[in-house]
Amino acid sequence: MSSFALGRPSVRRPLIVAVTALLLITSFLAVARPASAHGSAIDPPSRHYACARNWDTDWQNPIMESRDPMCWQAWQSNPAAMWTWNGLIQDNVNNDHQARVPDGELCGGGDDTYAALNNPGLWKARDIGNNFRWTMHDQARHGSAYIRIYVTRQGFDPVTQRLKWTDLELVKDTGPFPEAGWPTTTDPILNGVSYSFDVSAPGRTGRHIVYAVWRAGHADQNYYMCSDVRFPGGPADPTTPPPPPPAENDGCSATYAAGSQWPGGFQSEVTVTSGSAAIKGWAVTFQFPDGQSIYQAWNADVTSSNGSFVARNVNYNGALAAGASTKFGIQGQWLGTHGAPVLSCVATR
Structure with a gap:
């Protein structure tokens, strides 16, 4: 009996810690989710709405x-981006979406917070016909200056390719239209009005992306959304998703310099150089050939994403004048062989 009595406090303490942690997480979620919101595609669902x-x-x-x-991989990259599925927004675009949202970053709306949405792969896809109904939800009841709906051209592969503007057909x-007169919802996650339109996309088979740009009616506020769909026909999904290709260099370049190496580990340096125009930030993607991993970095923040690694600038080395350079270092692990990675660089302008 005495041993049972002595054991109870050791059980109670973890319970107290667990309850406390749960309360902290609950408080964090309450703060992380916006009190007022905006919107995104809900049918077929956008990537961030579906994940949330x-x-x-x-x-x-x-x-x-x-x-x-x-x-x-999207949740691991940035949970707050998934909770704020309704806030993927760019202000003051002046209708020049291609200038604000670079190729390869369309699904994330050119916002690094949502960068994981740009990664190609086997996103859950909605089966639709070539004539389908598209629905977007407007939580804040902004109305619309316009909604432009695009579908990828036949031959584009969202499993292996990052989306570019030239991949799309309007x-x-x-x-323009107001929010009045559209159906409302009592769904507590939505709380607003839904806009639905008939869309025709002939000649498509298999996997595609429905891409939409919504400019709100009350201000120059612009929302971007990728919905993964599957039209009738086309090849079946691969049973094992292929590794995503690195993004093409856009506005910057990156070079890799091997440093010291020891059994099971290595240290290297990467130089990032801006192109012909100044940039505000950069992200370098590593595709290692031999399964290496990165566990430490300096002068960069590194995250793992769908089998690759992405190093992003920190607050003091993102802005580079045209042709200027900065460096960051990494430490990693390897087994068996240690080939140099393929690098790609995407700039924020």
Whole structure:
């Protein structure tokens, strides 16, 4: 009996810690989610809306890594971006979306916060016909200056390719309309009005992306959304997703210099150089040939994303004049062989 009595406090302390942690997480979620919101595509769902809707209360469940790997990498990259699925926004674009949102960053709207949405792969896709109904939800009831709906051209592969503007065909431009008169919802996650339009995309088979740009009616506020769809026909999805190709260099370049190496480990340096124009920030993607991993970096923030690694500038070395350079270092692990990685660089202007 005495041993049982002595054991109880050791059980109670973890319970207290667990309850406290749960309260802290709950408080954090309450802060992280916006009190007022904006919107995104809900049918077919945008990547960020689908990830938030499917995994909101279960976002730390490791089963997501095998059941929904693209949402898994998005949640691991930035949970706050998934909670704020309704806030992927660019202000003061002046209708020049291609200038504000670079090729390869369309799904994330040119915002590094949502960069994981740009990664190609086996995102969950909605089966649709070549004539389909597209629905977007406007939580803040902004109305619309326009919604432009695009569909990728036949031959584009969203499993292996990052989306570019030239991959898209404009299939619908709504023009301006108010929020009044559209159906409302009592869904507590939505709380606003939904806009639905008939869309035709003939000649498509298999996997595609429906891309939409919504400019709100009350101000120059612009929202971007990628919805993964599957038209009738086309090849079946691969059973094992291929590794994503590195993005093409855009506005900057990166060079790799091997440093010291020891059994199972290495240290290297990377030089980032801006192109012909000044940049505000940069992101370098590593594609290692032999399964290496990075566990430490300086002068950069490194995250893992779908089998590759992405190093982003820190607050003091992102802005570079035209042709200027900066350096950062990494330490990593290797097994068996240690080939040099393929690097690509994407700049924020």
